[in-house]
Amino acid sequence: MKYDPSKEKCPLPYSIFRACITPRPIAWISTTDENGIDNLAPFSQCQIVTIDPPMVMFCANHYPDDTRKDSARNAESTGWFVWNMATEDLKEAVNKSAMIVPSQVDEFELANVAKIKADLSQIPMVADSPCQLECKYISTQTIKGNSNLGTVDLILGEVIRIHVKDEYIKDGMMDVSKTQVLARMGYIDYATIGNSFSMQVPMAPELLNIIMCGSD
Numbered sequence: 001m002k003y004d005p006s007k008e009k010c011p012l013p014y015s016i017f018r019a020c021i022t023p024r025p026i027a028w029i030s031t032t033d034e035n036g037i038d039n040l041a042p043f044s045q046c047q048i049v050t051i052d053p054p055m056v057m058f059c060a061n062h063y064p065d066d067t068r069k070d071s072a073r074n075a076e077s078t079g080w081f082v083w084n085m086a087t088e089d090l091k092e093a094v095n096k097s098a099m100i101v102p103s104q105v106d107e108f109e110l111a112n113v114a115k116i117k118a119d120l121s122q123i124p125m126v127a128d129s130p131c132q133l134e135c136k137y138i139s140t141q142t143i144k145g146n147s148n149l150g151t152v153d154l155i156l157g158e159v160i161r162i163h164v165k166d167e168y169i170k171d172g173m174m175d176v177s178k179t180q181v182l183a184r185m186g187y188i189d190y191a192t193i194g195n196s197f198s199m200q201v202p203m204a205p206e207l208l209n210i211i212m213c214g215s216d
């Protein structure tokens with residue numbers, strides 16, 4: 001099949017686009033609003049942007065009435081957000097924290113997620129997550145959609161502090177298979193890593209060293 005989404009509706013009963021780009025990581029974003037109410041929500045429209053300095057982004061679509069998501073507004077107003085690693089152990093809480101509830105509701109409480117305070121801001125982090133990235137908000141790019149729901153706030157942040165629980169570090173690296181990190185597939189489907197392998201691009205050892213160890 002093929003179709004042109006700028007001109008026609010998907011000919012299948014379910015929209016296929018988001019299943020074309022899978023698995024997607026899940027940025028489980030914690031923020032706090034100006035009144036100190038904590039917020040937690042998953043975003044699979046998210047990625048690493050660059051590595052030096054490390055930067056990440058997540059994309060929050062507007063609601064049908066054009067209001068913006070709390071995660072985007074809070075990151076802007078406080079200047080901080082935290083990217084928590086979403087894992088299989090925490091999947092029920094990840095799902096619950098996506099519920100659309102009033103801004104006054106603390107989704108940590110709603111989803112029964114334990115908090116620990118970040119080091120550099122008042123933002124809470126997911127205590128049981130293997131890894132948390134404290135991010136300083138950099139900018140918002142709002143991309144106008146064909147509808148309010150299509151309009152999206154792309155939030156960019158610089159990772160200022162990286163936390164990884166020691167039990168997830170093995171041989172000087174993150175033990176990714178131990179984390180059982182959660183990924184978003186298309187539709188309502190999810191995945192964890194079941195088959196990982198190593199493969200090296202043929203290159204000079206200095207370049208390989210940069211990839212493995214960073215640019216410093």
Ligand SMILES: Cc1cc2nc3c(=O)[nH]c(=O)nc-3n(C[C@H](O)[C@H](O)[C@H](O)COP(=O)(O)O)c2cc1C
Pocket residue numbers: 026039040041042043044045046059060061062068069070071072094095097098099100101184
């Ligand atoms: C796994 C998962 C991924 C999601 N990814 C996104 C996303 O990338 N962008 C988005 O706008 N909403 C996404 N959602 C929906 C938001 O999590 C949901 O609207 C949430 O209530 C937003 O909360 P907030 O207003 O507290 O920021 C996702 C939901 C789930 C379950």
